Amino acid sequence: MSALLADVSDLSFANAEDTLPRLADGLRAGQVVPYLGPQLLSSDNPDLPSTPEALAKFLESKVALPARARGNVWAAAQYIESTRHRATVTTLMAEAFSVPAKPSGLHRMLASLNLPLIVDSWYDGAMRSALQATQGWGEIQGITRAGIGEDQWYRFYDRSGEETEAAAAAGWKTILYKPNGGIVPARNFLITDADYVEVLTEIDIQTPIPDMVKDRRSDRGFVFLGCRFHDQLLRTYARQIMKRSTGPHYAILDPADTLTRNEVRFLAAQEIVPISASVDTAAEIMLEVA
Known part of the structure; x- marks a missing residue:
């Protein structure tokens, strides 16, 4: 924990043993929205990129990149x-x-x-796969507008992976919202700088975020699981997706990670309470309660 705490003197960490069971209760009551990040993949899926940096390294292994694009997945994709x-x-x-x-x-x-809303910010299909054991859910994915000739920011997919309409989605008990797209069911990927420039011109007024996501977040708090906020784009998306929600908000942060100064400022500014625990430890505690 010392490496994590070295840069976080301005943050007050909640006690994991006390707070995680309460978060599990909040999830069970539908009052907490889980916001999933790439680090949820790390232990169960070693063959998949579980950080933006790992994905950037994969792209670099396939295409020779100039120095300015190395290490930054969005610049590499661009x-x-x-x-x-x-x-x-x-x-x-x-x-x-x-x-x-x-x-x-x-x-x-x-x-x-049967959560009202799950936000999954990475490109894998683990959450969709888990939901297949249940009924009454569907998915909204952010899409690139590059070359599609359509004035829309997202698409709706039912449980089987078929594209559907907003009217059908309104009746889903659970919405899986993937703002950056995903590998399944339709290989939608927001990944290049150009993709995000277009989104970021509108996201402050919330246009790229589906209305039903805005509705379902409004009287709830968020818990960030497997997320880092060391990149401005990651911070911007998290801030805009949780915008106008009531809170409280929590972030489970791996004690092996050293937070950057920008991450500390972001957590403080957004009033996100940090909890020092690995994803595996947090899951173990929360699963005992649930």
């Missing part, structure tokens, strides 16, 4: 799109996530709770 066309980006992303993601115990627990 360079590939600019030099080799969008189809190459989609093909490489599909290859990176070609191994079907195995749901963890935490994924399965969340799936069993």
